Amino acid sequence: MSSMSKLFLLLLTVLLVIGGVIFFWSSDEKKIKANLASLAEYCSSTKREPVVETLKKVTQAAKLCTDPCFVKIDSINIDHEFSPSEMTDRFLMLKKRLPDTVFSFHDTFIEVATGNLAEVITTLRLKGENIDGQFTDAYELNIVVEKRDGDWLFSSFSVVEFMKK
Numbered sequence: 001m002s003s004m005s006k007l008f009l010l011l012l013t014v015l016l017v018i019g020g021v022i023f024f025w026s027s028d029e030k031k032i033k034a035n036l037a038s039l040a041e042y043c044s045s046t047k048r049e050p051v052v053e054t055l056k057k058v059t060q061a062a063k064l065c066t067d068p069c070f071v072k073i074d075s076i077n078i079d080h081e082f083s084p085s086e087m088t089d090r091f092l093m094l095k096k097r098l099p100d101t102v103f104s105f106h107d108t109f110i111e112v113a114t115g116n117l118a119e120v121i122t123t124l125r126l127k128g129e130n131i132d133g134q135f136t137d138a139y140e141l142n143i144v145v146e147k148r149d150g151d152w153l154f155s156s157f158s159v160v161e162f163m164k165k
Helices: 003-043 051-063 084-097
Strands: 065-073 078-082 101-114 117-130 133-148 151-160
Touching: 003 051, 003 084, 003 101, 003 117, 003 133, 003 151, 051 065, 051 084, 065 084, 065 133, 078 084
Parallel strands: 065 151
Antiparallel strands: 065 078, 101 117, 117 133, 133 151
C-alpha cells in the first residue's frame, strides 16, 4: 500500500471519528428537545379532550420526570420536590385549569454539562382561551435534565421571575 493510500485511510478514519462524535453528541440534545416537545404536547389541552386521553397524557408527562422532581415557582409559593403521582396530579390540575391551551417551548438553549446532566434554558409559551377571552403568556424556565438508564428525564423546573432576572 502506498504512503498516499495510507494517508487517505488515516484522514478518512479521523473524519469518521469526528463525525461520529458530533453525531452522538448532538443526539443527546435531540433527545432532550424531543422530550420538551412531548411535554408540551402532553400538557396542551382542548375542551373536547376525552377524560381517558387526558389521564393518559398526564401520566406520560409525569414519566418524563425523575422521582422526585423539584419545582420552584416563587410567584405561587411552590418550592419543593414532587413524587411521580404528585406530578401527575399537578399536570392534571394544570390541564383542568387551562382548557383549550397550547404549550410550546421556544428559544431553547441546551448545555450538556457532563455525560448524564444537562441544563436547559427555554421560554414556555401558553396560548389559549379562558373566561376573559384569548390569552398568550410566556415564562422563562431553567430546567435540569438527568440521563437515567439512557433516557433524559426532567429533574428540576424553575420559573425565572421577571423582576429577578
